[in-house]
Amino acid sequence: MELGNVWEExxxxxxxxAILAGSIFLGMDTFLGxxxxxxxxxxxxxxxxxxxxxxxY
Structure with missing residues (x-):
C-alpha cells in the first residue's frame, strides 16, 4: 500500500x-534467472x- 502525491508548495x-495505491509481486527462480x-x-x-x-540492483 502506498499513499502520496506531488505538490508544488x-x-x-x-x-x-493524496493518492492511494497498492501493488503485489510474485518472484521465482527459473532456469533463465x-x-x-x-x-x-x-x-x-x-x-x-x-x-x-x-x-x-
Missing part, C-alpha cells in the same frame, strides 16, 4: 488530495503490469 500537502511479475492499481483506475527478468 509545502502548504498544499494534505491527506485529502529470477523472474518477477507484478500488478499495481491506483485511484482513478490507473493500473500497471510489471515484468522483470534477471537480477535487479
Amino acid at each position: 509545502k502548504d498544499q500537502m494534505d491527506f485529502d488530495n 529470477p523472474v518477477y511479475l507484478g500488478y499495481g492499481k491506483a485511484e482513478g483506475n490507473h493500473q500497471a503490469l510489471y515484468f522483470y527478468l534477471g537480477k535487479t
